[in-house]
Structures are given as structure tokens and as C-alpha cells.
Amino acid sequence: MIAKTVCELFAGVGGFRLGLTGSSDDWNFVWANQWEPSRKIQHAYNCYVENFGESTNHVNEDITNIIKDTIPAHNLLVGGFPCQDYSVARTGAKGIEGKKGVLWWQIRDIIIAKNSPFILLENVDRLLKSPANQRGRDFGVILTCLNDLGYSVEWRVINAAEYGFPQRRRRVFIFAFKNDTNYHKRLNNINNFKNILHDLGFFQEQFPIVEAFPSEKIELEHKLTYKDIADVSDTFKMEFRNAGIMLNGVIYTEETKPIPHEEYIISKILERNVDERYYIDNNEENLDKWKKLKGPKKINRVSKEGHKYTFSEGGMAFPDSLDRPGRTMLTSEGSINRSSHVVSDLDTGRLRIITPIEAEKLNCFPPNWTKTEMTERFRYFCMGNALVVGLIEKMGLTLNNIFQTEG
DSSP states (O other), rough: OOOOEEESSSSTTTHHHHHHHOOOOTEEEEEEEOOOOOOOOOOOHHHHHHHHOOOOOOOOOOOOSSGGGSSOOEEEEEEOOOOOOEEEOOOGGGOEEEOOOOHHHHHHHHHHHOOOSSEEEEEEEEGOOOTTSSHEEEEEEHHHHHTTTEEEEEEEEEEGGGGGGGOOOEEEEEEEEEETHHOOOOOTTTOOOOHHIIIHHHHHHOOOEOOSSSSSSSSEEOOOOOOSHHHHHHHHOOOSSSEEEETTTTEEEOEEEOOOOOOOGGGOOOOOOOOGBBBSSSHHHHHHHHHHHHHOOEEEEOOOOOOEEEEEEOOSSSSSOSSOOBBOOOOOTTSSSSSEEEETTTTOOOEEEEOHHHHHHOOOTTTTTTTTEEEEEHHHHHHHOOOOOOHHHHHHHHHHHHHHHHO
């Protein structure tokens, strides 16, 4: 078995670490980086350190300033990175260059420097479809980079609520593995992509799927052919489905649906004896504002170019149903905002927002994980940025088995 050493990028308040160590206590996090460029006080990093301890390998520095060779060797690279424009360009003598500020290129540089055999990344599911005018290009660029570096890849869009967790949070998870690993050799002996996804793939053990949706063109196989990454950026277009694999440069993608799980409804995570400050029905003006935000609307607007159009959006449940998992949390959670959860309190029946502890529970963090020096507003913000820890714990169980077979 190879050492279970981990490098954690864009660590936030430690969701990947919490999940992996929940699957086994022998995961060794040798380096972690967290940096919030817009904040003078680094609340998320401070929360990470308070929960996991001080270490010279817990780094609060802009990843673009890190000399990649100084990062300790590791066998698993993890991180939830921003969804940005991944376009690249030819730059004369400089060769090919990614768009400035896009953090994918920092991940690629670390992969080049450290050559980790396994990678697990998380992103919003729109990554598979962006940009709108060249669907699939951004994910195609990522796959091309990994292919050039000797990796194969499996991805899956996972809605946490569909696998028994309390939040309807849909994210794409990307698992990459070097083509010289035993894991790759095992998959390489299977001559059918569908069999990999449905039987032996990385996600299938913990996140089982049924057969693909009955519709036209649900399966697609594509061989990556390109001159360079800039060529992919210029020309690549593909309709990526919610599951797929790239093995030895051949892409297969398929629309799948999960085997049904019992729902974990939001009422199970609600607290009792909640403080008065979380209630929203303490005055009529406040309540009317919430009703307006949550209700349907059609608003006439004029664009910067002078074009008239109608902005419309449908109504939302108000309050949120207690008999369903929570909706996707955003960084604006807890504020007077259309996306914030509003629930009927279990004790009083009055309307209120969810508490910071309830926000943590929606992501499967322990209660008061973020109760550090940060403000309550920023506790909600951190949870809006976080992932569902329970998903990573389940992926950790599969990784434990994979690492057992690597020597």
C-alpha cells in the first residue's frame, strides 16, 4: 500500500480533510493552502488551523505565489476550485498560456511539479457546460491538460440529497488517476466504458446509478485529437453528460440517475429553543420584504445598450418545506435574500432563518465547527462555499480500497 498522503488546495474550513479522515484515521495531510484575496482577516484559514492545529504546512498565502517544487510530495491532491473561464491562447515565444488569475493553471503546475498518482477535485456542475457559446470547452481544456500529463479521469455530477444527505447540493466531482497506477491497469482491461461506469468505476460503489435515461443520444464517445491545448480552447465543443470517463484519451459520457435513497429531510437538523434574533416575523415590514423576495415577479428592465426586456422568476416555497432536504446553500445564506432558507420553527411555528449550526449540519460539519473568531455572517458565508462532508467521507472509503492495491 502506498502512503496515504494528501495535499489540500483551496481548503476553506477543511471539508475535504474532515471527510477523508472520517473514512480512515491514517490519512496524512502533508500540506494545505487557503487564501481569501478579498479579506484582510483570513477567517476560513484561521478556522482550519483552530480545528486541525498549527503547522508549518498549513499555508495562508496566494497559491500563485507558491513555488510549486516546495510543496511536499503527496499521493492524493484534493481541492474545490472556482469555476472560471479556462480559455488559453498562443503567446508567441512564451508558448501556451492560460487566462491570468484562473486557478486551474495553478493546479496543473502543482500536478506537473509533484506528479501525484491520484487527484480528487470538486466544482459546480456548470463547469461541464461552460462557456455558453462553446459548450464543454472549459472541461475539455481540463481533460486535455490531464491527458497530456498522463492521467485518465472519471467524473460524476452528484446531488447530495439523492444519496441520503440533508441538502440538495449538486456538484461535479473529478477523479483523475495516473496511467501507470494499478487502478488504471485494472480499468484498462475492461473493454466497455459502460461497464466501468456502472460496475467498477470510482463513484459506483458509494454512489450507485441505474441505467441511463431513455432518450436519444444519451451516450457519446469521443477521441481527443488536437495540436495543443490552445487548439482545444479554440475549437473543442462537446455535450458532456452528468457522468463519464476519459481513458487513454478517449472520452465517454452518459446521462445517469441514482438508485433512490431515503431522503434526509431538513426538519431532522433543526434546533430547538432557537434565539429570538433568528426570527423574521417580528415586524410586518420585514415579513413583507421576505414575501416579495420569495414570490414570483416580472420586472421591465433596460439593458446598457438600451434594449428593453422583462426579467421574470417563479415563486419559491415560503416557508421551505420541512419534509424535504434543504435547498442548495449560497454564500448569502442567513441574510435577507431570496436564496436564504426560511423555516417554521419546530417549537413555536414562527418563521425564522436557519442558524449557523443548522447551516453546518446541512453540510455535515460538526456543530459549531465555524464558531471561531469570525462573525456570524461569515459563518454562513463559509458554509455557502463548503462541500457536503459526508460525500467526501464516502469517497474516502473507496480511496482506502484503491490505496490498498497500490504498491
